[in-house]
Amino acid sequence: MGFASQVVLFSLGLFAGILLFVELGRRVGIAHLAREGRGLTKGAEAAEGAVFGLLALLIAFTFFGAASRFDDRRRLVADEANAIGTAYLRLDLLPADAQPELRALFRRYLEARLVTYRNVEDRVATAARLGSDAALQRQIWLKAVSACKRVETPGPAMTLMVTSLTEMFDITDTRVAATRNHPPRVVYWLLGSLCLIAGLLVGYATSRNPDRSWLHMFVFATILSLTVYVTIEIEYPRMGLIRVDSADQALVDLRDQLR
Template identity: 50%
Template sequence: MDYALTSLIALMLFLGMLVFLEAGRRIGNRRLANDAEGARTGTGAIKGAVFALLGLLIAFTFSGAASRFDTRRNLVVEEVNAIGTAYLRLGLLPTDAQPALRDLFRRYVDSRMEIYRKLPNVEAAKAELVRSTQLQEEIWTQAMAAGRMEGAPPPATMLLLPALNQMIDITTTRAMATQLHPPTIIFALLFGLALASALLAGYGMAGGTSRNWLHMIGFAAVMAVAVYVIIDIEYPRLGLIRVDAFDQVLADLLTGMK
């Protein structure tokens, strides 16, 4: 979900809430004209329940999005630590085998950075991910061969291979983390509850001689901004709220390898 689509959803919600506020106000005015005493009977409990559910859903989705955002940032650091540990353990291998492996590591880190640089171009990112996977296989194959070279200390592969395995595994974890989102029905329910609350709020504003534009626009704008922020945090590589700053640790790691 890119920036343009998120903005469009927020704009549609804003406009939709204004329409529902006005519709609720007109319905309320008709009810007051036909039954002034009974028009508002029992509406307070209904409004309270709907607004409470809306608030609960906003809190739930925002908390979940923020938690997943933190997880994705932490995974960047975990990957850097895994790569850094594996790179240091290359020193256990015979000296002749180290230059080629170190060069592969530098290319690998550059490829990992390039994957996320190419977003939101998903196809380009997937193509780069294939290249990273190929580099992983080359690193693993050469590390295995180096461990069997004459003069290689027995503990070399025992220490290096688990570090390489962790370095490879974290890429799958990060890839799955980027695809971990709430079901679409959750966002649809949030959207629907926002519109329902606008309808009920508009009904409660009935009876005045003029529209209270400040409250109507303010209510719609606050809800639209809240939904926009939730979606933006949920997709931190595609919107305004991003985790790109944490990629700097990968860049620093690459600089340290040269």
């Protein structure tokens, strides 16, 4: 089962669980009213406020963090395209006979980078593609350094070329680190648990009403489960339905320019 299907099933399960806990809380409240006859537990508002406050804080924390990392990953793709483009332009500083082979390697490298994160769910294939990228980096580095060491290459050209190459290579490590930068899974389990507890408290608080408000129950469950779903989706933007693939257009445009 793919990641996208897992997230959808988790969100649907959370939706059903919230409805179930709302109903459970309502029945507990009705039983309490029938047994005590004095109304619901006094002072429960403080506990409810604490739970809902914690739930709001956790939702804000996870959603803001996921959105921030989503933007960072899009920015890194643009940064890599800029780094590759700058290094490619600086090939003009090298001897003319060394440029064609390096330009061909750059085009191969750019094509490889475009497919590196195409299917990150297949970790073995992704690791193999990253290894191929590293091999191409090594070839580019050796060819460029060899050309920089030639007598006819100006000294400043070597400095500019080496700086561009190191920036171009370093961004790949930064992107790998960004794909692995996620909060612990226990945070999402805690978020789901708080959603269920919140449903329990809502059902208990509304048990004094003689009739169920299905509209409020469904809206409450939908909003919470949908928020959790979107948060998880943007936290893993290369695996689900909400994707960061549109950012790769910067690399595609650069590839078209280098042809």
